[in-house]
Amino acid sequence: MAARPDPSSGAPRAPGARAAGGDPPARAEVISLRPVEAGPLVVSGLSECMLADGTRIPIRGTVHLCRCGGSAQKPFCDGTHNRNGFTGEEPAQPAPSQAGTRRYEGRGFAVHDRRPLCASTGFCTERAPEAFVRGREPWIDPNGVDEQALKQAVELCPSGALAWSAAQEKMGRHPAAQPGLQVLRDGPFCVSGPVQLEHPRPPGDPMRFTLCRCGASANKPYCDGSHRVSGFRDES
Numbered sequence: 001m002a003a004r005p006d007p008s009s010g011a012p013r014a015p016g017a018r019a020a021g022g023d024p025p026a027r028a029e030v031i032s033l034r035p036v037e038a039g040p041l042v043v044s045g046l047s048e049c050m051l052a053d054g055t056r057i058p059i060r061g062t063v064h065l066c067r068c069g070g071s072a073q074k075p076f077c078d079g080t081h082n083r084n085g086f087t088g089e090e091p092a093q094p095a096p097s098q099a100g101t102r103r104y105e106g107r108g109f110a111v112h113d114r115r116p117l118c119a120s121t122g123f124c125t126e127r128a129p130e131a132f133v134r135g136r137e138p139w140i141d142p143n144g145v146d147e148q149a150l151k152q153a154v155e156l157c158p159s160g161a162l163a164w165s166a167a168q169e170k171m172g173r174h175p176a177a178q179p180g181l182q183v184l185r186d187g188p189f190c191v192s193g194p195v196q197l198e199h200p201r202p203p204g205d206p207m208r209f210t211l212c213r214c215g216a217s218a219n220k221p222y223c224d225g226s227h228r229v230s231g232f233r234d235e236s
């Protein structure tokens with residue numbers, strides 16, 4: 001069992017981004033993720049697990065990560081799911097990939113938003129509060145901040161909900177990322193692809209998606225932002 005990490009706070013880091021000054025992680029094999037029914041997320045091919053503050057936990061072989069929210073050794077599973085009634089129940093609803101995209105036009109570029117994919121991480125509203133205002137209609141104003149700041153905020157989105165494109169392009173795009181898994185403090189697992197996810201419902205964006213680790217999502221194995229409502233905390 002790896003030592004318990006310190007999930008201390010830090011500035012949001014784009015999933016897949018490297019920590020400043022650090023060595024690039026070794027990448028030997030394809031990262032494979034398997035959510036076990038009523039149990040943990042079984043991960044293989046991962047050389048390290050990155051926390052939101054950039055702390056890296058080296059991983060050797062297969063690792064079991066908690067997705068019931070009850071482990072005392074987060075982000076690792078300690079068997080608590082056998083005692084806290086976690087069922088891992090999944091919805092009988094359309095896959096996130098079928099969710100519609102709304103487009104918000106700005107000067108020279110556009111922001112694309114797939115709301116059902118949002119994991120409520122708050123990266124967009126914290127990074128560019130003038131452009132992203134919850135409750136406002138339209139809630140995204142691409143002209144609210146300068147283009148560079150807006151693109152940076154969009155590129156931080158770990159769930160695949162947000163993307164940007166040049167004005168004439170139809171499709172939104174995300175920046176290239178390195179395959180990996182980041183543990184968001186008090187939030188989901190942020191996965192950047194390509195990875196192998198063993199699940200019948202594919203993620204909305206295979207290159208960038210979030211997986212529930214609080215146990216409360218109604219869209220397991222994906223995060224639906226429920227950690228904000230349930231008050232999930234790493235220290236419990």
Ligand code: SF4
Nearest residue numbers: 118119121122124157
């Ligand atoms: S998941 Fe993306 S869209 Fe949702 S709050 Fe976070 S950054 Fe914003």
Ligand code: FES
Nearest residue numbers: 066067068077080
């Ligand atoms: S999934 Fe095993 S302790 Fe949470």
